[in-house]
Amino acid sequence: MNWSDLLQWEGNPLSQQAQVYEQQAQAVTNASEDLSDRANGLSGSGQTVTAAQQALRKNVEEMRKQAESLHSLATISGDAAKGADEIGKAARKLDQDAADKSIKIGADGSVDYVGKKAGSLIGGTQIMTNMAAVADTVSLIKFEADELVKDIQKNIAAVESGGKPQTSGGGGSRLDRMKLPPKGASPDEVAKWWSSLTDAEKKEMVRRHSREIGNLNGVEATWRDKANRNNLAEDLKAERQKLKEQEDNALRYPTPQNILDLRQTRKRITQMENVEKVLDKSSKDGIQRQLVCFDSSDRDVLAAVTQGNIDTADHVAVNVPGMRSNLADNLDYYDSVSGLMRENAEKHSNGQSVAVVTYMDYRAPQGVEEVVDINYAKTGSDRLAGFLTGLDASREHGAGDAHITPVGHSFGSTTVGMALTKIPPGVADDSVQIGSPGSGVQDVSEFNIPKGHAYVGAARYWDDMVQGFGDDGRFGKNPDTMPGYKHISGDVGQDGYYGPIGRHSGYFNEGSPALDDISRVIAGKEPK
Template sequence: ADIQQWKSARLKAYAAECENNQRKLRDAGDALGARLDSLIGSSQTVNAAKAALHKQIVAIEKEVNFLISSAEIASEGVQGINEIRANIDDAKQLAHSWKMTIDSNGNVSMDAAQVKRLRDSGHSRKEIQRAVDTAQQRVNSALEQARSLAESLSQKISALDAGTYDNNVHYSATNKIRPSLPPAGTSAQEVASWWSSLSDDDKQWMIQQHPDVIGNLEGVDYTSRNQANRIMLPIRRKEVMREAARYEQTLGPHPTEEQRAEMDRLRNRVRAIEQIENTLAKEDSDRVPRYLMSLDTSGANVLAAISQNNPDDADHIGVIVPGMSTSVAGNSEGGSILDYDGHAKVMRESAEKAAGRGQKVAMVEFFGYDAPPSVTEASTPIMAAYGAHELASFLNGIDAVREHGAGDAHITVAAHSYGSTTAGMAATLVGEGVIDDLVQFGSPGSGVQDVGEFHVPEGHVYVSAAPYLHDVVQGIGPDDWFGKNPDKMEGYKHLSGDVGPAPSSYEPWDLHSAYFHKGTQANQDIASVIGGKPNV
């Protein structure tokens, strides 16, 4: 089959129809179950009524579970097709930009005349070959994704027909069977379909029984994840404090440099939890609710994401991605999640003004990846590449929650410094329609060689660049590693780079973080994109 013709719209509509129908049938089944429970006695008439009700209930239970399963399978198809479409669209856009040809077998080529034209216009052979290779990689990825998706859906449909498919909901109107967690590797769309099929009582049971899983499970709504993560927060605090105390007890009077470094890391984990608590506590003073969207202490450093306002029902969602020397814990110069909550407040308030009356803006501080702590680590894109996968998964999760909840939201990724490279790479990994707008500012590199590599609508990629002499981080990464400088690339819309006056004492990076300063034109322009009304 020609995968260029694959569309997710019908599957998406079918999944929604299944979810709506199962809810109606479930209500009917629950009502019949209550009637069955109310029948008392063992007379012939009562027994006949019980038998008739039981027969109806069994039929409803079977149909409800079939609809739940069908919605889950269709939702996997939606996410898979969206990812395939994103790669196809990228390949086609690259082919159009570079005048390449993609034949019916998926082979990408460029004729000699076009190569000569590009060479004459200043493009190197290496650059031309890289463009062809990138387009070919996108095509190959789409073909492999299509093969894998078709195989997975075929297996699940066969299991559904055979009655062996486990939807992890296990609906019963008479016998209370609790749901089970989806298996590892379940897509965000499948999780969202599963979660939306649970009763409110079952959701609360899952949150109380598995807060550590639910709090970080992409596809679960953020009201529920916030509740789960707040259950886990004091537990994680005790764990990291105990971990640090135990290690400190093993140290002698003259610890080695490695031991001191490990002690610092463990203390930073404690400080990270404190910074999360302090950030959440700000809602008591400014009356803006905070949502702990993720909390992960499994790695060397604590990772988290916090939103101002609820992403479940916001019209606009802005995701701030920080860069070098930032972490949940922060350091002596700032860079913590608490500091970025201040940046998010400035950006959110400005975005709300841009969006207009009645429009709700949720602003997310994404600290869900390990940013490089110093220039040494930031000199390579390795941490950006790892972080890109985490960010892409997070963004796919937001999209899935909204598709199975309040409906589509306008999602903007606003990424600073090294975080802009991370975000650029993530924008090549998300599904179609996940990121509506991408803004990169103070960027060492876009993460790509051509805007056609982004899974972002054409014309929806923006850059803000302060005066170079005061932000020499811009474009500093080698193009081959970090991607090209977005301020110099075709396809970007240029926002203001006015970040305010420079300090009296000159530093070549003294305005690098000024994009977050309140009232500057650059800040207002970035916020205008988040608010859905770009000032360009």
């Protein structure tokens, strides 16, 4: 699509054609009604009269179909007029705005600076910024122009084949739909916006804004996954290049800081490579995985990986691990735990689909000195609450409601408990807290989940003394002794050793009653 052509686009000719189609449709409708009256008014009986009535009614039906096609063409032309007018106005405005900044947009959409040479570095940077913004908007306008033409062609073909035209997206301005939601938009607002886009527009948004889309709560997991895989590949490439430069620098100027920088960069590379490895497991075990969270903005990389498609699964569990969980050391282990939960939940789901999220998108405490800091749970619960709310919103505006169950183990259970106070009612259906140092609340009624749907699992206290370890004021009361909870099995099976924390990590042991009860809750069933 040439830029010079888009500058000429106007909606008026198409609006006039829509009126012509509408007038023709009305004329055919009037004629069909007159013919129908004539058919019904035929008097007499016999084969001749019956044959005449049938012939007239057949003509009436054909005329009605013709009128319907003309109505459809009027609708197509009206929508095309609106789109063409918007695109033409946007192109002309951009052309003028660019000229005001001494930027010329060529007939093919290319961008050139035609003003005076910048007198400073800051001025040169501003020119480059302006050119990039103009080029990006040109690309967006051309994209929407192409999509409009495709929609028109598709809908005309549908009418010609006897079908009906399809609406494109959720209405409103095409170009406005392609803008990111404002900061602070709720997950429901994001999900409503996202559902208004066509697949082609979603693909374009991922291309343009992969960083934002990858972690935008309310966007479907399928598209977050596409964005985050792009982000992972880019960041891993950049981190490897950074490591090479650091190694070269360390050879020339070895300092203690060089060593620390090298160690941190290697750790980040390991974290990203482990995410890649877990995603690659799908090629071996056939289980779909989605990278629904990926955040490399801080020192340590955070991520969340699914087993199964959380956009369509009937039951979705969110597995939130606790202390010492991190991408560098145990993502593969927790992915396996999620697999055990998924497989066992499927045994109880009566054929319904199950997906499990390995949620490591919060920084868990990495040692005893950190685990006493409740701020890890507070910060993590903010992120988790946003994710849960976005998951529910994307399902409400997508494939339909899912049965959602966050499952928190150890410090992760406290994080889950705090998150349950921050989500709107109706987001989560059940919750499971196991081996918990604290519920995150003083009373189970603080959870925004249905009454009677909070579950707790605990091994014998002498074998898991983590339960209730945190002080009530900061960590919340011990869920194992709080009223209002339903209890699931704390029998972790024979694996593990007897001692103060010997059974603390055994709740997901394959074949254990504890795992079976957790899986029943995930599948929406009562535990044994």
